[in-house]
Amino acid sequence: DAEITQSPRHKITETGRQVTLACHQTWNHNNMFWYRQDLGHGLRLIHYSYGVQDTNKGEVSDGYSVSRSNTEDLPLTLESAASSQTSVYFCASRPGTGSTEAFFGQGTRLTVV
Amino acid sequence: GENVEQHPSTLSVQEGDSAVIKCTYSDSASNYFPWYKQELGKRPQLIIDIRSNVGEKKDQRIAVTLNKTAKHFSLHITETQPEDSAVYFCAARGISGGYNKLIFGAGTRLAVHP
Numbered sequence: 001d002a003e004i005t006q007s008p009r010h011k012i013t014e015t016g017r018q019v020t021l022a023c024h025q026t027w028n029h030n031n032m033f034w035y036r037q038d039l040g041h042g043l044r045l046i047h048y049s050y051g052v053q054d055t056n057k058g059e060v061s062d063g064y065s066v067s068r069s070n071t072e073d074l075p076l077t078l079e080s081a082a083s084s085q086t087s088v089y090f091c092a093s094r095p096g097t098g099s100t101e102a103f104f105g106q107g108t109r110l111t112v113v
Numbered sequence: 114g115e116n117v118e119q120h121p122s123t124l125s126v127q128e129g130d131s132a133v134i135k136c137t138y139s140d141s142a143s144n145y146f147p148w149y150k151q152e153l154g155k156r157p158q159l160i161i162d163i164r165s166n167v168g169e170k171k172d173q174r175i176a177v178t179l180n181k182t183a184k185h186f187s188l189h190i191t192e193t194q195p196e197d198s199a200v201y202f203c204a205a206r207g208i209s210g211g212y213n214k215l216i217f218g219a220g221t222r223l224a225v226h227p
Contacts, residue, residue, distance in 0.1 A: 041219055042217045045217075090157070092215075101147065106156055
């Protein structure tokens, strides 16, 4: 079955290190998104992409970057991890720009110490 | 920028009662409004959605209403059961700036007590 998967599921890193979270989907969806989930803030959009070579900043993009070299993957990079980036990160995808359901990955719990 | 506000942040009901969660959105061009349910430790999953050309949609015990003029939409759960306990997120598809993306509310933690 087609799926969207994130790795790792859990990560502990030190302040100042570069960290990359992987997101891979096998539905051939054009649209992919990264959200972070924090208590009291719900799901906040970090970056999103509507296709290969397309990336856009979301609501809370500072300190994060993404790249889209193929349809299946949208890795999220924390350039220099900060304690404020401790969070649960969700990747999501959906087929196109129409009004369709977004499918979420299992989430990655990142702790910056 | 676009914003979605969701109320209440927590909701506690007795089994069998109804639960209502309300959201307002800022982008008047929004035309798609999904609701997601997230159980503890799991990913959000779509439970119902509504498009701007419809005022109400129902699926068994859950229903969503949309008031485009007032820019608010609501989730209604009737005959609540303990398995309805979860965090519920509303979202709006914002299209300002030439792109469309899902903007989420902060979530409502629903507890259904037996």
